[in-house]
Amino acid sequence: MKKLAEFVIRYRWAVIVFFLALTAFMGFQMKNASFNPDLLTYLPEDLPSRVNQKQIERMFGGTDMVMIVVQTDDVVNGKTLKRVEHFSQDMQNIKGVERVMSVFELKNVRSENDAMTVDAAVKMIPRTAEDVATIKKELAGNDLVYGSVVSKDFTTTAIIGLLEPGAKDKDVIDQVEAMIAKYPGTEKVLLGGSPYMRMQNAGMMQKDMARLIPLGLLLMMVFLFISFRQFRGVWLPILIVVMAIFTALGATPLLGWKFAVTTIILVVLLIATANSYGIHMFARYQRDNLPGNNNTAKELSVKMVTSLGAPIILSGLTTIAGLLCMLGHVLIPGGQMGVLGSIGIGLALIGSLFFIPALSSVLPKTKPRLRADNNPKSKRGIGLDRLLDFIADWVTKKPKTILALFVVISLIGAAGLLRFSINSNPAELFPDGHPAKESAQIINKELGGFFPLCVVFEGDIKDPALLKKIDDLEKKVREIPEVGTTQSIAKVTRQISRALYNKGEEGYDKIPDTYDAVSQYFELYLMSGSQRDLEKMVDFNFEKALLMIRFKELNTPVLRQCVAQIKEMVKDDPNVKLVGGNADVFTDMDKHVVSGQFLSLLISLVVVFIIISLGFKSFKAGLLQIVPLMFAMLMLFGLMGYFGIDLNFMTAFQASILIGVGVDYTIHVVWRYREERRAGYDDKEAVHRLFKATGRGIVFNAIAVIIGFVVLLFSGFLPVRFFGMMMVTIIFVCLIAAVLLVPALCMVLKPKFLRQKIHCK
Known part of the structure; x- marks a missing residue:
C-alpha cells in the first residue's frame, strides 16, 4: 500500500x-x-407471460386501458350524459387510442317491433324522468355495459380507451387531460388505468x-x-x-x-x-x-x-x-x-x-x-x-x-x-389519497377492474360446441369472487338470443344448438351493428375468439391464485391457444x-x-x-x-x-x-x-x-x-x-x- x-x-x-x-x-x-x-417492461421480453401478451396484442390489438371515471349522485341525467358523450366522441380522435368503450359506444341488442335492433347502450340524452327510468332499465339488462362501464348503482360511469400497441402514454394522457378540461362540469372526474399509472x-x-x-x-x-x-x-x-x-x-x-x-x-x-x-x-x-x-x-x-x-x-x-x-x-x-x-x-x-x-x-x-x-x-x-x-x-x-x-x-x-408476504400490486406504489390509487380503487369496486387476463380460443367460432365452451368457461370464471367483469363473443351471442326470444322461451339467453342458427345470429347482428363492435372479441374470419377477464383486485397474491385457477380450468382444452395479459405478467x-x-x-x-x-x-x-x-x-x-x-x-x-x-x-x-x-x-x-x-x-x-x-x-x-x-x-x-x-x-x-x-x- x-x-x-x-x-x-x-x-x-x-x-x-x-x-x-x-x-x-x-x-x-x-x-x-x-x-x-x-413496470411490465421490467421483466425480460422472452418470458412466457410477456410473449403471450405480445401475441394477444398482435391478434386483437392493445389491451391497455386508459379510463375516464365520472362520478356523481346519479350519472343517468342529461347534463352528466352530455358530458360523457363529449368525452366518448373526442376520445375516438385521440392519436394512440384504438377503440373507445362507453355507454355511447357499446351496444344494446334488443327487440323492437319483432325485429332485432343493435344500437348504442344509451342512444339519447334523457329529458324527462321517464327517459331516465327507461335508460336505467335498458342498462340494467345489458350485460355488455352493466357493471363494466356503468356501476350497478348508477353513480359511476367510465369512458375506456383501448390503446394501440406501442402508443406513447404521455401523448395519450396529455390529450385526454386537455379533453377533460375542454368540457368542465360539476361531476368528479378521475383518470385511471395502466397508462395513467405509468x-x-x-x-x-x-x-x-x-x-x-x-x-x-x-x-x-x-x-x-x-x-x-x-x-x-x-x-x-x-x-x-x-x-x-x-x-x-x-x-x-x-x-x-x-x-x-x-x-x-x-x-x-x-x-x-x-x-x-x-x-x-x-x-x-x-x-x-x-x-x-x-x-x-x-x-x-x-x-x-x-x-x-x-x-x-x-x-x-x-x-x-x-x-x-x-x-x-x-x-x-x-x-x-x-x-x-x-x-x-x-x-x-x-x-x-x-x-x-x-x-x-x-x-x-x-x-x-x-x-x-x-x-x-x-x-x-x-x-x-x-x-x-x-x-x-x-x-x-x-x-x-x-x-x-x-x-x-x-x-x-x-x-x-x-x-412475510409477497405483493407487486402497482397501485401500492402510491400513498392513500393519490389520484392514481383512488381511481384504481373506484374502478375495481364499481366497474369491474382494469387488470385484464385474456384467454384466446382457436377454431371455428361459429361452431355451437366451441361457443358453448367459451360460455361455460366465462360462467365459471365469473364465480371467482375477485373477477369483476368479463367480455366475450359468447356473451354477445346470448345477448342476441335475448332480443330474439322472450323470457321463458327455449332459446332465451342461450347459445344456439346449430351452426346455421349461430351464423344467422351474427348476420342479423351485422345488419344493424358493425364488425368493429366485435373486433376485440373475435377476428374477422371467426377463427379466433378472445375472452377478456377483468379483476377487481390488484393484490398479486390474490391474482396469482385466480390466474392459476383459470389456467387449470383450460389446461386440457385443445381450443385454448393462449392465456395472458397484465394480470399474468404481474x-x-x-x-x-x-x-x-x-x-x-x-x-x-x-x-x-x-x-x-x-x-x-x-x-x-x-x-x-x-x-x-x-x-x-x-x-x-x-x-x-x-x-x-x-x-x-x-x-x-x-x-x-x-x-x-x-x-x-x-x-x-x-x-x-x-x-x-x-x-x-x-x-x-x-x-x-x-x-x-x-x-x-x-x-x-x-x-x-x-x-x-x-x-x-x-x-x-x-x-x-x-x-x-x-x-x-x-x-x-x-x-x-x-x-x-x-x-x-x-x-x-x-x-x-x-x-x-x-x-x-
Missing part, C-alpha cells in the same frame, strides 16, 4: 485532473437519459430525483460537519459522492438503458455509501494529524492510504460484489442497478484511494481537532469516544452474554417470517421477485465469503463475517413481516444491498482486531485499541449511510419509503452486530487467523 500511496503523491496533479475530467464527461452524458415507468410513475420519478438528491446531499453535509467539525471533512467526501453519482447516471444512457423507479434508490444508495471510504480516510487523517505532530500534508496523505488501503479495497470489493449479484434478479432494473451501483461505488473506491490523498497532499494541513492520547482505555475525549470505550468494556467483560442476547433476538426476528413478476431475491442473496453470500476469505487468507475469516450478515438478513425479513411490508419489485433489492454495504463495518473491525493481536496485545486490549483506532470511522460511516437512506422516507412512492425505513433500521442492526457480535465472536472463538503473522506488501 505504501508504494500505491507514493505513486499517487508523485502524480497527484495528473490524478486530480483525470478525476475532474471524467466527472465532467459522465455528467454531460446524463442529458441523453430518459425515464421508463412501465405516467404518474414517470412524474413522481422525476420529482423524486429533483427533490431527494439535493436533500440527501444537504443532510449528508450537515452530518459530516457535525462529525468532523472541519469543512474539508464535508466537501471532500461529498465531492466523491458527486463523482460517483455523475458516473453512474451518465453510464445509464451510454449502456443504452433508461432511468427506472429503482434509479431513485440507486442515487440515494450512492449518497449513502459512496462517501464511506472518504469518511474512513478523513477520520484517519484527523487521527494522525494530532497536536505537536510534524507530519507534512504529503506524509499524512501517504499514511491514509498505507493504513486504510487494504481494508478499504476489501470492503469496496465486497460492496461491488453484493451489488453485481443483483444480476441474479430476472427483473431488468435490478441487474441494471447492480451494474450502475458497482460503477459508482468503484469510482468512489478508486477516488478515495487516489483523488482524496492526491488533493490532500496539495492542500494545507487542517488544524488538529483530536487530542493526543496513547492510552487506548483512556476515558478522555469526545462523547463518541466515551461511548466506544463503554462498548469495548462491555464486550470484553460479557462476550458470552452478548452472544446469548443475539441468539434470543434472532429467534424473535425469525418469528416475523411467519407474516403474477409472473411476483414469482421472479422471489426467485431473484433468493438467488441473488445466495450468490451474494458466496461471493462475499470468497472475497473475505481471500482478503484475510482464511476461510474462517469468511465464516466469521458471514454470521453478522445472516443475523442482519434474518432481522430484515423478520421486521418486514412484523411491519407488514411486502416483498416486491422494489424491496427485493434490499438484501443484496445489505450484504454489500453491511459487511463493510465487519471488515474494518476484524481487520483492525487482527492487526492489534499481531502487534502482541491480548484479546481484551485488542478490542479497546480497535475501537480507539477505527471506531469513529465505523460509526460515522454507518450513521452516514443511515442518514443517506433517511432521504427515501420523503419519496412519493410508498415502496421506496418502506425501502428507506427498512434500510435505516437494518444498517443500524449491521452496526450493532459489527461492534458487539463480531468482537464477542472473536473473543469466544479465538480463531487462529487473528493471531497468525502474514507478511504482505
Whole structure:
C-alpha cells in the first residue's frame, strides 16, 4: 500500500485532473437519459407471460386501458350524459387510442317491433324522468355495459380507451387531460388505468430525483460537519459522492438503458455509501494529524492510504460484489442497478484511494481537532469516544452474554417470517389519497377492474360446441369472487338470443344448438351493428375468439391464485391457444421477485465469503463475517413481516444491498482486531485499541449511510419509503452486530487467523 500511496503523491496533479475530467464527461452524458415507468417492461421480453401478451396484442390489438371515471349522485341525467358523450366522441380522435368503450359506444341488442335492433347502450340524452327510468332499465339488462362501464348503482360511469400497441402514454394522457378540461362540469372526474399509472410513475420519478438528491446531499453535509467539525471533512467526501453519482447516471444512457423507479434508490444508495471510504480516510487523517505532530500534508496523505488501503479495497470489493449479484434478479432494473451501483461505488473506491490523498497532499494541513492520547482505555475525549470505550468494556467483560442476547433476538426476528408476504400490486406504489390509487380503487369496486387476463380460443367460432365452451368457461370464471367483469363473443351471442326470444322461451339467453342458427345470429347482428363492435372479441374470419377477464383486485397474491385457477380450468382444452395479459405478467413478476431475491442473496453470500476469505487468507475469516450478515438478513425479513411490508419489485433489492454495504463495518473491525493481536496485545486490549483506532470511522460511516437512506422516507412512492425505513433500521442492526457480535465472536472463538503473522506488501 505504501508504494500505491507514493505513486499517487508523485502524480497527484495528473490524478486530480483525470478525476475532474471524467466527472465532467459522465455528467454531460446524463442529458441523453430518459425515464421508463412501465413496470411490465421490467421483466425480460422472452418470458412466457410477456410473449403471450405480445401475441394477444398482435391478434386483437392493445389491451391497455386508459379510463375516464365520472362520478356523481346519479350519472343517468342529461347534463352528466352530455358530458360523457363529449368525452366518448373526442376520445375516438385521440392519436394512440384504438377503440373507445362507453355507454355511447357499446351496444344494446334488443327487440323492437319483432325485429332485432343493435344500437348504442344509451342512444339519447334523457329529458324527462321517464327517459331516465327507461335508460336505467335498458342498462340494467345489458350485460355488455352493466357493471363494466356503468356501476350497478348508477353513480359511476367510465369512458375506456383501448390503446394501440406501442402508443406513447404521455401523448395519450396529455390529450385526454386537455379533453377533460375542454368540457368542465360539476361531476368528479378521475383518470385511471395502466397508462395513467405509468405516467404518474414517470412524474413522481422525476420529482423524486429533483427533490431527494439535493436533500440527501444537504443532510449528508450537515452530518459530516457535525462529525468532523472541519469543512474539508464535508466537501471532500461529498465531492466523491458527486463523482460517483455523475458516473453512474451518465453510464445509464451510454449502456443504452433508461432511468427506472429503482434509479431513485440507486442515487440515494450512492449518497449513502459512496462517501464511506472518504469518511474512513478523513477520520484517519484527523487521527494522525494530532497536536505537536510534524507530519507534512504529503506524509499524512501517504499514511491514509498505507493504513486504510487494504481494508478499504476489501470492503469496496465486497460492496461491488453484493451489488453485481443483483444480476441474479430476472427483473431488468435490478441487474441494471447492480451494474450502475458497482460503477459508482468503484469510482468512489478508486477516488478515495487516489483523488482524496492526491488533493490532500496539495492542500494545507487542517488544524488538529483530536487530542493526543496513547492510552487506548483512556476515558478522555469526545462523547463518541466515551461511548466506544463503554462498548469495548462491555464486550470484553460479557462476550458470552452478548452472544446469548443475539441468539434470543434472532429467534424473535425469525418469528416475523411467519407474516412475510409477497405483493407487486402497482397501485401500492402510491400513498392513500393519490389520484392514481383512488381511481384504481373506484374502478375495481364499481366497474369491474382494469387488470385484464385474456384467454384466446382457436377454431371455428361459429361452431355451437366451441361457443358453448367459451360460455361455460366465462360462467365459471365469473364465480371467482375477485373477477369483476368479463367480455366475450359468447356473451354477445346470448345477448342476441335475448332480443330474439322472450323470457321463458327455449332459446332465451342461450347459445344456439346449430351452426346455421349461430351464423344467422351474427348476420342479423351485422345488419344493424358493425364488425368493429366485435373486433376485440373475435377476428374477422371467426377463427379466433378472445375472452377478456377483468379483476377487481390488484393484490398479486390474490391474482396469482385466480390466474392459476383459470389456467387449470383450460389446461386440457385443445381450443385454448393462449392465456395472458397484465394480470399474468404481474403474477409472473411476483414469482421472479422471489426467485431473484433468493438467488441473488445466495450468490451474494458466496461471493462475499470468497472475497473475505481471500482478503484475510482464511476461510474462517469468511465464516466469521458471514454470521453478522445472516443475523442482519434474518432481522430484515423478520421486521418486514412484523411491519407488514411486502416483498416486491422494489424491496427485493434490499438484501443484496445489505450484504454489500453491511459487511463493510465487519471488515474494518476484524481487520483492525487482527492487526492489534499481531502487534502482541491480548484479546481484551485488542478490542479497546480497535475501537480507539477505527471506531469513529465505523460509526460515522454507518450513521452516514443511515442518514443517506433517511432521504427515501420523503419519496412519493410508498415502496421506496418502506425501502428507506427498512434500510435505516437494518444498517443500524449491521452496526450493532459489527461492534458487539463480531468482537464477542472473536473473543469466544479465538480463531487462529487473528493471531497468525502474514507478511504482505
